[in-house]
Amino acid sequence: MARIELRELAHAYKPNPSGPADYALRPMDMQWDDGGAYALLGPSGCGKTTLLNIISGLVRPSHGRVLFDGKDVTDLPPEARNIAQVFQFPVIYDTMTVFDNLAFPLRNRGWKTADINRRVQQVAEMLELTPDLKHRASGLSVDAKQKISLGRGLVRPDVAAVLFDEPLTVIDPHLKWLLRRKLKEIHHELKLSLIYVTHDQVEALTFADKVVVMTQGEVVQQGSAQELFEQPAHTFVGYFIGNPGMNLLPCLVRDGVAHIDGASIPLGAATNAALQGAQGKITLGIRPEFIECEALPQPGTIAATATAVRNLGTHVLAEFRLGDHVIAAKLRRLDARAGDAVHLRLPAERTLYYVNDKRVA
Known part of the structure; x- marks a missing residue:
């Protein structure tokens, strides 16, 4: 787990941006505490995924720095940042069992068999995957496969952060509601640092302790659900939050x-x-x-x-x-x-x- 800091961070896909409109991410300073649950909320194209990919190392920012616990990681690749990332669609090994999929990140890091068994059982129980542990992933539904992806992101207790890029897009609406609640419970139990990208205000407000609202590449407010509802700092927040x-x-x-x-x-x-x-x-x-x-x-x-x-x-x-x-x-x-x-x-x-x-x- 890590405290994540963004210092004078901005990103433009053009080499020499001519103005604010050319920036995918406008200049920002931000700090996210170790063990916090955060959501990046905003409409499609507002810069949420770009910001997440900068944190993970998939994209290098054109301006500013990214720090994990005070260490500058801006130039480090994803594998050197000790993060886990869960994407919109399942990223798993179909030929492996559910157990082996969950155990894979731990085996790669040389965990002992007893410790692997204990951790996999813990995460599987949290995600209600225990009955499927011996089944091959290829025979499971898309919902179940995405739960495995979530489990692979959550199984390592030593990651700096777990990054979710709209992970419930393919999930059945009823199961989506259950998984949001389950992720909240898992966060409280495992104390992992979680950053969750979504365009769904219900997902953001029910999952996160702090929600970062973005529009047109700019962070317009960061706050709790109550703060965003009762004291929106920008007209976009007032318009976007609430129904x-x-x-x-x-x-x-x-x-x-x-x-x-x-x-x-x-x-x-x-x-x-x-x-x-x-x-x-x-x-x-x-x-x-x-x-x-x-x-x-x-x-x-x-x-x-x-x-x-x-x-x-x-x-x-x-x-x-x-x-x-x-x-x-x-x-x-x-x-x-x-x-x-x-x-x-x-x-x-x-x-x-x-x-x-x-x-x-």
Whole structure:
């Protein structure tokens, strides 16, 4: 296991990038603690796999350094970094038994037979592979083969880190949910350093202690699930995390008030001070879960029109029209129907403000 540091790291596939758009990874500094579980989360093409491959040594960064426990490993090949990597599709030996597949990395490193047996049995039990240990891998389902790949990544207790590149892509949806939970349990038991790449926010938020959110080659926030949900530092995080994502409304701030299509929202003193002199686009952000709805006008509410109301049993998912904008809300109950006039409350303590997509208040 290792503490992983990225110092002034950036990567461009062009030899001489002419600007920020040419960078697959924009400059970043980051540190991941020994024994932590981290997820790299973002849409396809945002740089997640490039960053993972730089950590593993499959790609050499064009700028900056990679350190394991303070040692510079930037120029070392993958085999010299003492890492394990699990890919999207199973990488196993079909002609070997499940036991031999799991034992292979340990035999290569000269482990004693008794120690190999004990470790393989431990990992197989964690992944519920014990009944298949004597079977050839070729006769197993794709799900089972990917579980073997996971086991091969987890079987060595001395690795600096285990890197997962969307390892549950080929897994059945129900088994995927079980394996996410199982990986979390394995992390707590084995205390390995795990880095997990995914575009699925549910996978990232249920697996990782810290989630690194990326877009267009840039790390826009690193934090816990609660931090990303309640305090997104960038409009992309607000939009990408949550279902539906955060409401993001362009606004004009003047005289201590945020103006949105004729609606006026008073600002607190601290928020108003943070927005004074702001240069660029100002955006109000609020989660659908935090919006309140009243049938009659109340102090602090704004008028809107219900456009869609769907009762999902556990909650009501509604959409409201405010001028040219649509606001989504998750409510415990709602008596209004599409077309009804309503009055929305945006609690000040749950309302965030962004300047050029970065949170300032």
